[in-house]
Amino acid sequence: MIRVLLVDDEAVVRAGVRAILGTDPDIEVVAEAGDGHEAVDLARRHRPDVVLLDIRMPRLDGLAALPELRRTVPGVAVAVLTTFDEDEFVVRALGDGANGFLLKAADPRELIIGVRAVAEGAAYLSPRIAQRLVAELRGDRLSRPDAARSRVSALTAREREVLALLGEGLPNQAIARRLTLSEGTVKAHVSAILQTLEVGNRTQAAILAHEAGLTR
Structure with a gap:
């Protein structure tokens, strides 16, 4: 069972996301929070597998809460769920350790796929965001492959x-x-890779793999 903490300041949104996740028998929403402070407290208490984290919230927003979640509950996977897909939000979220970036306007099936992916230890980006990043890597950042290699x-x-x-x-x-x-051997290799490449998470390592031309 994948245990999820749902964090969004709008009760209607939480109800909708909970209903979507409830269609998968392997996913359970164990708690809900309306701001970042509450999210950190509930994550510490419930130890969920995945935190679905909104960006824009009162008191403490999702981007500010993300490093605190990483510090206090280091084993949890965090997927940002938002209506905002601006590059600055994506870059900051991934840089602060997010495992995924999902859009509220996406197909409901994408939400379930994303939660399952990050729960299994993979990185997941909304296809719309991934497409833009790939275009950027192929176009504006052609100087990066040599550095990545x-x-x-x-x-x-x-x-x-x-x-x-x-x-x-x-x-x-x-x-x-x-x-x-x-x-266990794969986990050891991944830890060594993150340390050698000096990146904070699997998502950043995956981006380097793309830049270095290792992926198909």
């Missing part, structure tokens, strides 16, 4: 294989099956 060259051959699959959005279990490794 240089950073990736510090990894071992096996770590590069793991990074390539991580860049495809695969969770540890799927990577283990693909490379015929134990899941």
Whole structure:
């Protein structure tokens, strides 16, 4: 069962998201919060698998709450759920450790797919956001591939294989099956990759994998 903490200041939105998630028998909303402070308290108390976090909220907004969630409940996956898809929000959320970025206006099925993905340890971006990032990587940031390849060259051959699959959005279990490794070994490789590349989470590592040309 995937246990979810739903954080949004609008009760109507929370009710709608809860109803959508309720269509999946493997997902349970264990608590709801209306602001960032309450979200941190409830995450500490309930230890959910996933926090669905709105950006614009009173008292403490989602972007401000994200680092605090990472500090107090380091094992939780955080997916930002918002109507705002401006680049500054995406970059800041990913930089502060978000595992996913979902849009409220997206297809309801995308919400379930995203929650399942981040719960399994994968990174997930709304296709609309991912498309824009890919276009940016191919266009305005053509100078970055060389820098990315240089950073990736510090990894071992096996770590590069793991990074390539991580860049495809695969969770540890799927990577283990693909490379015929134990899941514990994959977790150790991922930790080493994050440390060597000096990135804070799997999403940032996946972006580097794309920039370095490791993904298909």
